[in-house]
Amino acid sequence: xxxxxxxxxxxxxxxxxxxxxxxxxxxxxxxxxxxxxxxxxxxxxxxxxxxxxxxxxxxxxxxxxxxxxxxxxxxxxxxxxxxxxxxxxxxxxxxxxxxxxxxxxxxxxxxxxxxxxxxxxxxxxxxxxxxxxxxxxxxxxxxxxxxxxxxxxxxxxxxxxxxxxxxxxxxxxxxxxxxxxxxxxxxxxxxxxxxxxxxxxxxxxxxxxxxxxxxxxxxxxxxx
Numbered sequence: 001x002x003x004x005x006x007x008x009x010x011x012x013x014x015x016x017x018x019x020x021x022x023x024x025x026x027x028x029x030x031x032x033x034x035x036x037x038x039x040x041x042x043x044x045x046x047x048x049x050x051x052x053x054x055x056x057x058x059x060x061x062x063x064x065x066x067x068x069x070x071x072x073x074x075x076x077x078x079x080x081x082x083x084x085x086x087x088x089x090x091x092x093x094x095x096x097x098x099x100x101x102x103x104x105x106x107x108x109x110x111x112x113x114x115x116x117x118x119x120x121x122x123x124x125x126x127x128x129x130x131x132x133x134x135x136x137x138x139x140x141x142x143x144x145x146x147x148x149x150x151x152x153x154x155x156x157x158x159x160x161x162x163x164x165x166x167x168x169x170x171x172x173x174x175x176x177x178x179x180x181x182x183x184x185x186x187x188x189x190x191x192x193x194x195x196x197x198x199x200x201x202x203x204x205x206x207x208x209x210x211x212x213x214x215x216x217x218x219x220x221x222x223x224x
Contacts, residue, residue, distance in 0.1 A: 048081015
């Protein structure tokens with residue numbers, strides 16, 4: 001049988017070492033030798049001796065997720081084998097987090113991560129429920145994090161001299177050391193929304209970067 005479908009770039013190959021890698025720009029492959037964590041429902045294929053179990057978040061984190069719909073609904077993947085993760089054909093990226101690094105990521109953009117990474121769900125300072133209840137996940141420690149993004153993301157540097165304002169529906173993540181607050185602009189809102197209401201943006205100050213997706217449409221609610 002012959003077809004371009006069977007091109008080498010489309011064929012899954014054994015990995016020499018355990019851990020995370022891009023299968024292609026829409027899928028992350030994880031060679032498991034122990035444990036990793038992934039977004040519930042994101043596994044598209046696996047082989048080997050693996051177990052998939054729903055991971056609890058603790059009472060506080062569970063309540064936050066129920067209120068906001070933007071928490072992390074996770075599963076643990078343990079054993080030895082290979083698993084492939086994807087979500088609605090969104091673009092996939094792998095971020096290496098080193099000791100001392102700290103990255104804030106919107107829960108809807110998390111796909112899979114090493115068990116060695118520490119994460120906690122916290123409220124975005126300065127936003128609160130007025131900003132749609134911006135509860136994001138803060139990752140730190142050492143390991144790899146797989147994220148997803150609708151379209152090709154834009155990474156914008158943030159400096160003390162040049163704060164950045166982002167649409168709360170478009171933000172993917174940012175340097176955790178940045179200071180956040182809400183910014184309202186009536187004239188901006190009148191321009192883009194026909195005067196139907198205030199436009200609210202997330203303001204980021206300090207030194208670092210922010211990642212946004214090239215879309216302002218309302219995201220789907222995270223799965224439970």
